Amino acid sequence: MPDFAKLQSFKQRVPFCSQSALEAILDLAAKEGIPDSHKRKQQRESTEQVIGRCSAYGPLLVTATAMTLTNQPVDILFANIFSYLFGAYAAGGAFAEYLDKVHRQCPSSFMKPWKCILYSDEIHPGNQLAGTARKSWGIYFSFSEFGSMLSNTEAWFTPLVKRSEQVSQLAANIGRCFKLILEHMFDNQYAAHSHVGVLLKRGSATLKLHWTLGFFIQNGSAQKFTFSNKQDGGSRVCMACKTRLS
Numbered sequence: 144m145p146d147f148a149k150l151q152s153f154k155q156r157v158p159f160c161s162q163s164a165l166e167a168i169l170d171l172a173a174k175e176g177i178p179d180s181h182k183r184k185q186q187r188e189s190t191e192q193v194i195g196r197c198s199a200y201g202p203l204l205v206t207a208t209a210m211t212l213t214n215q216p217v218d219i220l221f222a223n224i225f226s227y228l229f230g231a232y233a234a235g236g237a238f239a240e241y242l243d244k245v246h247r248q249c250p251s252s253f254m255k256p257w258k259c260i261l262y263s264d265e266i267h268p269g270n271q272l273a274g275t276a277r278k279s280w281g282i283y284f285s286f287s288e289f290g291s292m293l294s295n296t297e298a299w300f301t302p303l304v305k306r307s308e309q310v311s312q313l314a315a316n317i318g319r320c321f322k323l324i325l326e327h328m329f330d331n332q333y334a335a336h337s338h339v340g341v342l343l344k345r346g347s348a349t350l351k352l353h354w355t356l357g358f359f360i361q362n363g364s365a366q367k368f369t370f371s372n373k374q375d376g377g378s379r380v381c382m383a384c385k386t387r388l389s
Contacts, residue, residue, distance in 0.1 A: 172314050197230030200341070201333030207323040210314045217313070219323055221303040224284060224340050225333060228300070232343040232350065239345055241292065242352075249288050251353040258357025261324070262299070263317055265307060278307040280317050282324060287357050325356070372377040 152267055154165065177191040180189070186300055187381045197203040203226045232239045253256045262283040282303040285293060313319045340351045 178257065199229040199233075199344075200225035201331075203227060203230065205327065205333075207327065209319045209323060211312050212314055214314075215313045219303075219313075219320060220281075221306070221320070221324060221327070222301070223333065224291055224300065224302055224324075224328055225337075227302070228341065228352070229343055233299070233345050237297065237346055241289075241298075242343075243348075243350065245286075245288055246352070251288075251340075251351075253338065253353055256353040256355045259328075259337075259354045259359060260285050260287055260357055261321060262360040263321070264361075265303075276308070279304050280307055280310045280320065282317075282320060286354065321329075321359070329356075 160168070183190050194203050201223050203223055204220060205223050206220050208216050209219050211217055232242060249257075262285075264281055264283075265278060266281050267278045280303075281301060283299040284302050285299045287293075301318055305320065310317055310320065315322070338353060338355050340353045343350045343352060
């Protein structure tokens with residue numbers, strides 16, 4: 144007979160986490176034991192150590208300056224996509240194996256680079272009925288060559304997550320975040336232009352990945368900051384200057 148009283152007592156004495164998370168934690172602890180280093184400070188140091196190892200093309204986390212609506216400078220933190228890709232490939236596993244597979248089938252080169260996708264959406268972690276303070280913008284990165292695999296969240300990187308309230312204070316809103324990421328991707332001090340190629344390594348294996356900008360995908364309210372869809376054959380109008388684009 145399960146000891147429900149002991150389980151309930153255990154749940155009540157630890158900070159809240161979902162039932163699925165608690166089950167996974169306890170199952171793993173039962174199989175592998177509890178790590179000797181597990182204090183909050185040690186967890187942070189462990190994360191910083193992992194981030195520090197992903198620095199082949201400069202720091203994994205970088206900052207760039209944006210201007211607010213009141214013309215004040217503010218630093219925006221986002222991921223260095225070159226070091227991000229290098230670290231993910233070097234770690235091996237499903238992503239590295241899939242990247243190798245797709246690259247063998249459709250090799251990238253300077254003359255035929257892959258097409259990257261930048262996708263933005265607003266997300267609301269936690270209980271959506273508890274308020275909008277945690278509502279955030281996310282920008283995601285992947286390659287169109289991944290095809291049907293793009294329906295899997297594991298095929299996407301997340302260069303930036305920033306609170307919606309903070310993004311709303313930026314001149315050009317989420318478009319400013321796109322600008323900073325694109326500038327870093329195609330003109331930065333840490334790596335050559337992605338079109339020239341970025342060398343990835345995993346053990347003795349190497350892969351040189353070339354890509355250029357393919358297209359943007361925007362979901363939901365993201366569209367209101369760039370294009371307004373008209374009902375006259377699908378023409379688009381820039382919201383900043385009202386110029387017809389197509």
